[in-house]
Amino acid sequence: xxxxxxxxxxxxxxxxxxxxxxxxxxxxxxxxxxxxxxxxxxxxxxxxxxxxxxxxxxxxxxxxxxxxxxxxxxxxxxxxxxxxxxxxxxxxxxxxxxxxxxxxxxxxxxxxxxxxxxxxxxxxxxxxxxxxxxxxxxxxxxxxxxxxxxxxxxxxxxxxxxxxxxxxxxxxxxxxxxxxxxxxxxxxxxxxxxxxxxxxxxxxxxxxxxxxxxxxxxxxxxxxxxxxxxxxxxxxxxxxxxxxxxxxxxxxxxxxxxxxxxxxxxxxxxxxxxxxxxxxxxxxxxxxxxxxxxxxxxxxxxxxxxxxxxxxxxxxxxxxxxxxxxxxxxxxxxxxxxxxxxxxxxxxxxxxxxxxxxxxxxxxxxxxxxxxxxxxxxxxxxxxxxxxxxxxxxxxxxxxxxxxxxxxxxxxxxxxxxxxxxxxxxxxxxxxxxxxxxxxxxxxxxxxxxxxxxxxxxxxxxxxxxxxxxxxxxxxxxxxxxxx
Ligand SMILES: [Zn+2]
Numbered sequence: 364x365x366x367x368x369x370x371x372x373x374x375x376x377x378x379x380x381x382x383x384x385x386x387x388x389x390x391x392x393x394x395x396x397x398x399x400x401x402x403x404x405x406x407x408x409x410x411x412x413x414x415x416x417x418x419x420x421x422x423x424x425x426x427x428x429x430x431x432x433x434x435x436x437x438x439x440x441x442x443x444x445x446x447x448x449x450x451x452x453x454x455x456x457x458x459x460x461x462x463x464x465x466x467x468x469x470x471x472x473x474x475x476x477x478x479x480x481x482x483x484x485x486x487x488x489x490x491x492x493x494x495x496x497x498x499x500x501x502x503x504x505x506x507x508x509x510x511x512x513x514x515x516x517x518x519x520x521x522x523x524x525x526x527x528x529x530x531x532x533x534x535x536x537x538x539x540x541x542x543x544x545x546x547x548x549x550x551x552x553x554x555x556x557x558x559x560x561x562x563x564x565x566x567x568x569x570x571x572x573x574x575x576x577x578x579x580x581x582x583x584x585x586x587x588x589x590x591x592x593x594x595x596x597x598x599x600x601x602x603x604x605x606x607x608x609x610x611x612x613x614x615x616x617x618x619x620x621x622x623x624x625x626x627x628x629x630x631x632x633x634x635x636x637x638x639x640x641x642x643x644x645x646x647x648x649x650x651x652x653x654x655x656x657x658x659x660x661x662x663x664x665x666x667x668x669x670x671x672x673x674x675x676x677x678x679x680x681x682x683x684x685x686x687x688x689x690x691x692x693x694x695x696x697x698x699x700x701x702x703x704x705x706x707x708x709x710x711x712x713x714x715x716x717x718x719x720x721x722x723x724x725x726x727x728x729x730x731x732x733x734x735x736x737x738x739x740x741x742x743x744x745x746x747x748x749x750x751x752x753x754x755x756x757x758x759x760x761x762x763x764x765x766x767x768x769x770x771x772x773x774x775x776x777x778x779x780x781x782x783x784x785x786x787x788x789x790x791x792x793x794x795x796x797x798x799x800x801x802x803x804x805x806x807x808x809x810x811x812x813x814x815x816x817x818x819x820x821x822x823x824x825x826x827x828x829x830x831x832x833x834x835x836x837x838x839x840x841x842x843x844x845x846x847x
Contacts, residue, residue: 365516365518365524367435368385368387368516368518369518371385371416371435371436371439372384372385372518372519372520373520374439375418375420375439375442375443375520376520378443379420379421379443380418380419380420380443380446380520381419381420381422382418382419382459382519382520382521383416383417383418383419383439383442383443383519383520384416384417384517384518384519384520384523384669384670384671385414385415385416385417385439385517385518385519386414386415386515386516386517386669386716386719387413387414387515387516387517387518387719388411388412388413388414388513388514388515388516388718388719389412389514389516390410390411390412390512390513390514391409391410391411391412391511391513391514391718391719392408392409392410392478392511392512392513393407393408393409393410393478393509393510393511393512394407394408394409394477394478394482394508394509394510394511395407395408395507395508395509395510396482396485396486396489396507396508396509397505397506397507398486398489398490398492398493398504398505398506398507399503399504399505400493400503400504401490401493401494401497401504403486403489406482411430411718411719412430412719413428413429413430413431413719413720414428414429414432414435414438414719415427415428415716415719415720415721415722416428416438416439416442417442417722417723418439418442418443418445418446419446419457419459420443420446420447420450421446421447421450421453421456422450422453422455422456422457422458423446423447423449423450423453423456423457424446424449424457424722425441425442425443425444425445425446425447425448425449426442426445426722427439427441427442427445428719428720428721430719455697455700457693457696457697458693458696458697459670459692459693459696460692460693460695460696460707460709460710461709462521462670462671462672462692462709462710463672463673464521464522464523464671465523465525465667465671465673466522466523466524466525467525467666467667467673468525468526468527468528468666469525469526469527469528469529469665469666469667469674470527470528470530471528471529471530471531471561471660471662472559472560472561472562472659472660473530473532473560473561473562473563473564474560474562474564475562475563475564476512476530476562476563477508477510477512477530477532477562477563478510478511478512478530479512480563485508485563485566488508488566488568489506489507489508491568492506492536492571492575493506495571495572495575495576496536496538496575496578496579498579499583500540500579500582500583500586501538501539501540501579501582502539502540502541503538503539503540504536504537504538505535505536505537505538505539506534506535506536506537507534507535508532508533508534508566509531509532509533509534509818510530510531510532510533511529511530511531511830512528512529512530512531513528513529514526514527514528514529515527515529515719517667517669517671519671521671523667523671525666525667525671527665527666527667529665530561530562531561531662531818531830532561532562532563532565533553533816533818533830534553534554534565534566535551535552535553536551536552536553536571536574536575536578537549537550537551537552537578538550538551538578538579538582539582540582540583540586541586542585542586542587542588542788543586543587546788546789548582548585548586548773548788549582549757549773550578550579550581550582550585550755550773550774551578551755551773552574552575552577552578553816554570554574555602555603555813555814555815555816556660556661556813556814556816556832557570558660559659559660560660561660561662581773581774581786584774584786585773585774585786585788586788588785588786588787588788589785589787589788590787590788590789590847591751591775591787591788591789591790591791591845591846591847592777592787592845592846593845593846593847594845594846595842595843595844595845596749596750596751596842596843596845597747597748597749597750597751597778597804597839597840597841597842597843598750598751598753598792598839598840598843598845599740599743599744599747599750599751599752599753599778599805599837599838599839600753600837600838600839600840601740601752601753601754601755601837602811602812602813602815602835602836602837603754603755603756603813603815604753604754604755604756604770604772605732605833605835605836605837605838606815606817606833606835607756607759607770608768608770609652609730609731609732609833609835610727610730610817610820610833611759611761611765611768612761612765612768612796612799612800613645613652613679613680613730613800614689614727614730614833615630615633615727615761615765616633616634616635616764616765616796617633617635617679617685617688617689617730618633618688618689618725618726618727618822619688619689619690619691619694619695619698619707619725620691620694620724620725621633621725622635622636622637622688622698623694623697623698623701626822626823628824629822629823629824629826630821630822631761631762631763631764631765632763632764632765633764633765634764634765634766634796635685635688637698637701637702637706638702639685640685640686640687640688640706641684641685641686641706642684642685643684643685643797644683644684644797644801645680645683645684645685645797645800645801646680646683646797646800646801646803647683647800647801647802647803647804648682648683649683649735649737649803649804649805649806650680650682650683650732650800650803650806651678651680651681651682651732651733652678652679652680652730652731652732652733653676653677653678653679653730653731653733654675654676654677654679654687654689654711654713654727654728654729654730655676655677655728655729655730655731655834656668656674656675656676656712656713656728656729657674657675657676658676658729658731658814658832658834660814661729661814661816661831661832661834662816662817662818662830662831662832663727663728663729663730663830663831663832664728664729664832665715665728667712668691668710668712668713668714668715668723669714669715669716669723670691670692670710670712670714670723672691672692672710672711672712672714673712674712674728675711675712677711679730683800683801687707687711688707688711689711689713689725689726689727689728689730690707690710690711690713690725691710691711691712691713691714691723691724691725692710692714693714694725695707695708695709695710695711712728713725713726713727713728714726715829716827717827717828717829718827721823721825721827724822724823724827726820726822726829726831727817727820727829727831728831728832729814729831729832729833729834730831730833731814731832731833731834731835732806732833732834732835732836732838733806733836734806734807734808734809734811734812734836735805735806735807735808735836735838736806736808737805737806737807737808737839738807738808739807739808739810739811740752740807740810740811740837742807743805743807743811743837743839744778744781744782744783745781746781746805747778747781747805747839748779748780748781749778749779749780750777750778750839751775751776751777751778751787751790751792751845752775752776752777752778752783753770753772753774753775753790753792754772754773754774754775755772755773755774756770756772756773757770757771757772757773758770758771759771762796765796766795766796766797767793767794767795767796768793768794768796768799769791769792769793770791770792770793771789771790771791771847772790772791772792774786774790775787775788775790789847790845790847791845791846791847792843792844792845792846793843793844794840794843794844799840799843800840802840802841802842802843803838803839803840804839804840804841805838805839806836806837806838806839807836807837807838808836809836811836811837812834812835812836813834813835813836814832814833814834815832815833815834815835816830816831816832816833817830817831817832817833818830
């Protein structure tokens with residue numbers, strides 16, 4: 364098979380292509396099981412296979428994909444003719460940044476591939492979780508398993524040969540109830556990184572049952588809690604909220620294609636300008652953010668991206684200053700040309716496609732905040748005069764260029780004079796991205812740091828869903844507008 368791909372790639376080069384690559388997915392399996400109040404609400408199994416060819420010719424990209432292995436030659440020809448057709452409307456010839464040509468392989472760490480585990484066995488687990496959640500105060504119980512298992516073979520005309528075996532598992536449990544005013548409240552748990560595996564071995568009752576007890580207890584506290592006050596105070600974000608704050612207001616605005624204006628029609632742009640790199644004070648000196656695709660056991664770690672560039676770990680924000688972006692081979696060249704100077708030295712290795720029939724885009728890897736020196740959660744609470752601890756993402760709304768945000772949380776409690784006070788319901792906070800990060804006044808140590816996963820980051824037209832991670836500590840921001 365490998366020979367056949369190489370022969371086809373050589374043929375395109377002889378026909379005048381400047382570059383081409385092919386991604387072959389011998390298998391791409393998925394599973395989604397949702398249990399609602401003890402009944403299987405959804406049970407979906409998917410299986411796809413095929414290949415996608417990307418060709419650069421006359422300065423333009425052409426792409427074609429097929430699941431018909433009897434039409435490999437025709438699909439390669441179509442990709443080339445698509446490039447030639449696109450070249451007629453070209454405004455800027457595409458050039459790819461240089462890369463190191465590599466051959467290698469990557470396998471997600473998992474002993475037990477979830478797709479190989481009997482479905483009855485998994486349904487039994489969800490049933491057990493459902494029973495554990497069926498308690499006073501709970502009107503709706505949801506438990507689910509979402510999993511993927513795929514193999515991707517990559518070849519390009521520069522000589523790269525890469526094989527990836529990607530296994531993912533995203534389980535969660537959730538409870539909902541009604542408070543005294545008839546408003547819905549909820550609490551959920553989806554595990555952060557647990558040890559070193561992405562396999563089904565994390566589905567252990569001894570781990571999940573205490574979490575089920577906890578979310579029911581916290582829901583009941585919220586149901587009878589007073590409303591969150593409307594005022595200005597410090598917010599202490601737990602990792603299960605901090606990850607989403609980082610995702611929406613650091614990750615997305617630092618995607619270089621978005622900065623260059625390519626995502627405007629679908630999910631909005633970025634307030635970041637090319638002239639900001641190296642000088643913009645994105646946050647306080649305590650803010651250190653990295654794109655870390657080498658983090659062990661996370662969906663944002665994948666060995667090699669879909670440009671065939673090796674996964675990397677590099678700083679995006681250093682001591683509060685913006686220094687780099689989430690980049691690919693094509694966009695770094697275009698950005699440097701448009702800026703008239705070299706801002707980016709090479710691709711950050713973040714180009715990924717969601718399936719064989721989609722082209723790679725800049726996607727977040729693991730966009731992580733380094734742990735700080737402000738101690739444990741207790742230490743941060745003890746040094747807070749007037750604050751609120753916020754946990755669990757309930758809803759969010761983000762400005763079209765990521766310059767403002769509003770988040771609501773599942774679970775919150777007040778802090779006064781360094782002491783934990785009462786739980787409150789309907790907690791929410793809002794702010795402007797840059798002033799908010801510049802008000803970062805405490806960053807928790809290693810003991811507060813967790814890797815949270817995002818199973819469904821949406822981007823692109825046609826739409827692509829991607830999986831990634833965020834390693835984040837507990838963080839405190841001052842003078843934030845809090846309320847419902
Ligand atoms: Zn996203």
